[in-house]
Each structure stands twice: as C-alpha cells, then as structure tokens.
Amino acid sequence: MVQASKSPGPAAESSSRCCAGLEDLLSPRLFKALSDPRRLQLFVRLAGEGCACTVGQLADGSGVDLSVVSRHLAVLREAGVISCEKRGKEVWCTVQTGEVAGILRDLADALDACCPPGAAGEPAAH
Amino acid sequence: MVQASKSPGPAAESSSRCCAGLEDLLSPRLFKALSDPRRLQLFVRLAGEGCACTVGQLADGSGVDLSVVSRHLAVLREAGVISCEKRGKEVWCTVQTGEVAGILRDLADALDACCPPGAAGEPAAH
DNA sequence: CGTATAATTGCATCATGGTGCAAGCAAGCA
DNA sequence: TGCTTGCTTGCACCATGATGCAATTATACG
Known part of the structure; x- marks a missing residue:
C-alpha cells in the first residue's frame, strides 16, 4: 500500500541484476505478524500444543x-x-508449518543466491 | 520484556514435547525489523546494489x-x-545474507520437525 | 584553524497498533 | 423459544513507532 507498484522511482534501479525475486518474497504482512511478542507467544504455544487449539484454549493462561x-x-x-x-x-x-517453512526456505535460498562476495559497490580502499 | 522468562504460567505447559527450540529461534526483533515496508525497501535496495551502500546513497531516491x-x-x-x-x-x-539465511533455515527446519500430522489436540469429529 | 560533507540524535508531531470492556453474532442445548 | 457458550467486532484509550526539521558529532579538506 505504501510501496505502490514496484515504484520505478527517480533513482537508478538498473542495478537489480541480482536478488531479482527477493522483493516478491519479502512480505511485510508476514513479518509484521511475527513481530509482536504476544503473537509469537501464541504461535509457539499453538505449535507446542500439537498445532491445534481453540481460541479459548489459547486465551487461557495467556494473561490477556x-x-x-x-x-x-x-x-x-x-x-x-x-x-x-x-x-x-x-x-x-x-499452524501452517509447511507453508511457513517453505516461504522461509525460499527466502533463504534467494538470499544465498544474492550478493556474491565482492560483486559490486564494495569500496576497495577509496 | 513482555514474555518474562519462559513464563511457566498457570495453564498446562506439559505439552512442550515438540517444537522445543522453536521459541529461541523466533526473535521479535528480527521480524520487527523486517515488518516495515520502508525498511524492506531499503533491504532490497541494499541487496540489489551489490550489498554495499552508504547511508546517503540509500537515502537518494528513497523519498524520505x-x-x-x-x-x-x-x-x-x-x-x-x-x-x-x-x-x-x-x-x-x-546485507548479512549468510547470517539471515541461516536463521531462516534453522527456523524452517524447526517448523518442519514440529507438529507431526495428527499428533495431538486435533479433534477427530468431536 | 575554519569550513564543508556525512551521518547520528533530540524533539515535536502524527499515524499505527495493542488492549480492555461491552455489545453483537453464531451455534448448541433445555 | 429462551438460555448459555465461544468467538468476533465496535469503541475508546494508551503505548509504540515513523517522520521531518534542526542541532550535534565526526571526518576530510583548504
């Protein structure tokens, strides 16, 4: 909503030679969902309970x-x-363990395929 | 800060048999850092530029x-x-590509090792 | 030295988000 | 039908966070 549609932008975007699909894999919504300690607590609790709970069960002992x-x-x-x-x-x-794990792996793969050591931009001594 | 120290809690925590190390892998700080569209944009930009930029370079064309x-x-x-x-x-x-990719993979592995299908808690028909 | 550039930090402002209470809605039960 | 239970949603309140401007610090240059 903020980042519009890829936003060609005024600045040079010509250097998108690597990390091509990285942007599509990075979903603010996913990370935002996992950014709150309480949600993370619920996530772990839900996973630890065998990955299936009712809302009431999760609320019990959550303190909120x-x-x-x-x-x-x-x-x-x-x-x-x-x-x-x-x-x-x-x-x-x-918990959608498989789905989330898949997304995280795709992201990890994209990152590893990204930014080869000494690719560009790195100043030698300046 | 919020989640205290593992919080034994009043509710039954006896079912933490699986997903043992999951909690330690889920860092709110990491996800919070990636939860903002602007930061994600900077992250992608930094990766696309060859993983090395100055603050000023990143500010140029960022609109902020x-x-x-x-x-x-x-x-x-x-x-x-x-x-x-x-x-x-x-x-x-x-960009710390290797570090981040490693964390994401560890998390993916923990999730896959977690919650075997039909483990517990799942209601058959009720 | 004094000046210019690069970046960080303080401060005020505004938007977003988490929380609790109460009301509303849906589903089972007598 | 009326009642209870489980969950969602509206509303108000408060904490957190993002932003821009200005001041400050650090480094390079003359």
Whole structure:
C-alpha cells in the first residue's frame, strides 16, 4: 500500500541484476505478524500444543483478554501463518508449518543466491 | 520484556514435547525489523546494489529524509540483518545474507520437525 | 584553524497498533 | 423459544513507532 507498484522511482534501479525475486518474497504482512511478542507467544504455544487449539484454549493462561487473542489470531491467519476452521461453536487454529517453512526456505535460498562476495559497490580502499 | 522468562504460567505447559527450540529461534526483533515496508525497501535496495551502500546513497531516491534512512538502518543493524562499517566520513552498510539465511533455515527446519500430522489436540469429529 | 560533507540524535508531531470492556453474532442445548 | 457458550467486532484509550526539521558529532579538506 505504501510501496505502490514496484515504484520505478527517480533513482537508478538498473542495478537489480541480482536478488531479482527477493522483493516478491519479502512480505511485510508476514513479518509484521511475527513481530509482536504476544503473537509469537501464541504461535509457539499453538505449535507446542500439537498445532491445534481453540481460541479459548489459547486465551487461557495467556494473561490477556480473549478478544485480544482473537485479534492476534486473525492477524496470524491473514498472514498465512495459521489457518482456522470453525467446528460448531469453536474455532480450531492450526499452524501452517509447511507453508511457513517453505516461504522461509525460499527466502533463504534467494538470499544465498544474492550478493556474491565482492560483486559490486564494495569500496576497495577509496 | 513482555514474555518474562519462559513464563511457566498457570495453564498446562506439559505439552512442550515438540517444537522445543522453536521459541529461541523466533526473535521479535528480527521480524520487527523486517515488518516495515520502508525498511524492506531499503533491504532490497541494499541487496540489489551489490550489498554495499552508504547511508546517503540509500537515502537518494528513497523519498524520505536521510535521518529516517539512518534510523531504519540502525534498526536493521541491531537486528543483525545488516552490518555497517565506517570508512572516513561515510558508513558502508552490508546485507548479512549468510547470517539471515541461516536463521531462516534453522527456523524452517524447526517448523518442519514440529507438529507431526495428527499428533495431538486435533479433534477427530468431536 | 575554519569550513564543508556525512551521518547520528533530540524533539515535536502524527499515524499505527495493542488492549480492555461491552455489545453483537453464531451455534448448541433445555 | 429462551438460555448459555465461544468467538468476533465496535469503541475508546494508551503505548509504540515513523517522520521531518534542526542541532550535534565526526571526518576530510583548504
């Protein structure tokens, strides 16, 4: 929303020779979802519990209101970190371990393929 | 700061059998650093430029004040995403591709080793 | 020295986001 | 139908964070 559409920008963008697909892999939404300690706590808790909990179960012992947990889970869900399924009155949340792990690996691969040592821009002595 | 020290908590934490080291790998600081679109833009730009730029170079064409860029770079540096080296008057920033990729891979591995399908908590039909 | 350049930091302002309470909605049950 | 439970959403409040301008520090140059 802020970064518009790739934003050609006034400055020279000609040097995008490497790290081509990096930008597409870096999703602010994903990182924003994992940037909050409370959400991270819920994430770990959800993973530790066997990757499936109801909102109420996660709220128990979290120290915050159930509405807060509900909102945090919504953020995680919109980021694709977890998925939720309604069964009766309850909503069961599941960690998307495979999906998230895949994204992180793609990102790691893109980074490794990026910026070869002594590629360019590095000043020798100046 | 918020999550205290592992927080034994009132609720049952007995089910931390899996995803043991997951919590230690999930650093709010790292994700927070990558959660801002502007910082992500600087990150991509820095990677695309050959992984080495001065603060001024990054500020050019970024559309924001140099002080803003400086602050964003500080956040990235404190998160270990980049490293900065002062040479003369200028500060050269470098993307820590290997470090970041390593962290992401460790996290991906931990997630894959986590939550085996049909482990527990999953309701069959209820 | 004094000046210019590069970058950081202080300060004020504004936007975003986390939180709790209460109301609303959906689903099961008597 | 009325009631209870599980969860979501609206609203207000407060903390955090992003931004721009100005002042400060550090380094190079004359």
